[in-house]
Amino acid sequence: MSYALLGLENPLLDIQAIVKQELMDKYGFVNNGAMLATEKEQPLYQELIDNYEVAYVAGGAAQNTTRGAQYLLPPNSTVYMGCVSNDHYADQMKKAASEDGLETKYQIVDGLPTGTCAVLITGHDRFLCANLSASEKFSLEVLQKPENWSIVESAKNFYIGAFFISHDGGYASSLAVGKHAAENNKPFTMNLSAPWVALAFRDRLDAVLHYADIVFGNEDEARSYSKVAGWGTDDVKEIAAKFAQLPKANTQRPRIVVFTQGSDETVVATGDKVTAHPVDKVDASEIVDTNGAGDAFCGGFLGLYCQGVEDLSKCVNAGHYIASLCIRRTGPTYPPKAERT
Numbered sequence: 001m002s003y004a005l006l007g008l009e010n011p012l013l014d015i016q017a018i019v020k021q022e023l024m025d026k027y028g029f030v031n032n033g034a035m036l037a038t039e040k041e042q043p044l045y046q047e048l049i050d051n052y053e054v055a056y057v058a059g060g061a062a063q064n065t066t067r068g069a070q071y072l073l074p075p076n077s078t079v080y081m082g083c084v085s086n087d088h089y090a091d092q093m094k095k096a097a098s099e100d101g102l103e104t105k106y107q108i109v110d111g112l113p114t115g116t117c118a119v120l121i122t123g124h125d126r127f128l129c130a131n132l133s134a135s136e137k138f139s140l141e142v143l144q145k146p147e148n149w150s151i152v153e154s155a156k157n158f159y160i161g162a163f164f165i166s167h168d169g170g171y172a173s174s175l176a177v178g179k180h181a182a183e184n185n186k187p188f189t190m191n192l193s194a195p196w197v198a199l200a201f202r203d204r205l206d207a208v209l210h211y212a213d214i215v216f217g218n219e220d221e222a223r224s225y226s227k228v229a230g231w232g233t234d235d236v237k238e239i240a241a242k243f244a245q246l247p248k249a250n251t252q253r254p255r256i257v258v259f260t261q262g263s264d265e266t267v268v269a270t271g272d273k274v275t276a277h278p279v280d281k282v283d284a285s286e287i288v289d290t291n292g293a294g295d296a297f298c299g300g301f302l303g304l305y306c307q308g309v310e311d312l313s314k315c316v317n318a319g320h321y322i323a324s325l326c327i328r329r330t331g332p333t334y335p336p337k338a339e340r341t
Ligand code: ADP
Pocket: 217, 218, 219, 260, 261, 262, 263, 266, 279, 280, 281, 282, 287, 290, 291, 292, 293, 294, 295, 297, 319, 320, 321, 323, 324, 327
């Protein structure tokens, strides 16, 4: 089996439910917040499943993106790796991914649950509570087993989210895949993921960026990196141009840098060229929530790019299109293909 795209990162089963205010009050959650689960929030996930009508999404940023790319690719083009536990959550996640046409090759660890993210919906507000758990236990040793590494060897493009480098196994695996990509002249693409990654893991981020043929991010992540690097600019176009010029392992491909900015124009830099691509306006009344908009964008972009489309404005437009579908729905989901316009 040969895949057009292999995504790797921390898989989280999103458990979405419209909840009563009393649940928010019980845990002391304030609308539109986001947090990492502590001891106190551990019972939340089962409580949701027992008491509410829940929807499951195969989440975690890069898994969202890989599903998004599959949306535009021929059947069976994408595969995703990440670490889960041997539990019911993992079964649900595998099922949800497969319903989106995404093949999953999860690593499995014992002793702690599959990563989950509770998405608590109250009216137009969302509260996210993530329990990273097994999702942070990905290991290079397991990736290098022949049955897994053969998938890396067969994949034509790679995508990782920088969340992956915040744990040792994900970081080591990112470097190994990056090296393989560079040595074989295959595109290695990545997302800056969150402003804190550049702050907390600058050295690791730089080591992985060295392999990056495409760098995706949003305006906050671009500015955070610029600040950490001491570039002295907040201008997203200038920052994109600087990213494009950073040294890279594979000198056969100029780096492509793509920064989205919510409803503002998307900036693309490659070589010494910087272009801006406006976003089609989505009426505020049509926006359900923008969670995962950036992930969806990358999915759309890669859906075309991995088919060999070299016109970057077409790839950006595909990204805008998939993002516009995603923000009209709850969470990082895409409409069933039958509904496609
Ligand atoms: P992230 O989720 O990483 O912060 P952005 O907020 O930049 O990413 O959004 C990514 C893409 O989603 C944008 O380029 C755009 O296509 C779409 N998008 C996000 N917010 C809006 C919005 N308010 N109106 C229209 N499109 C949006």
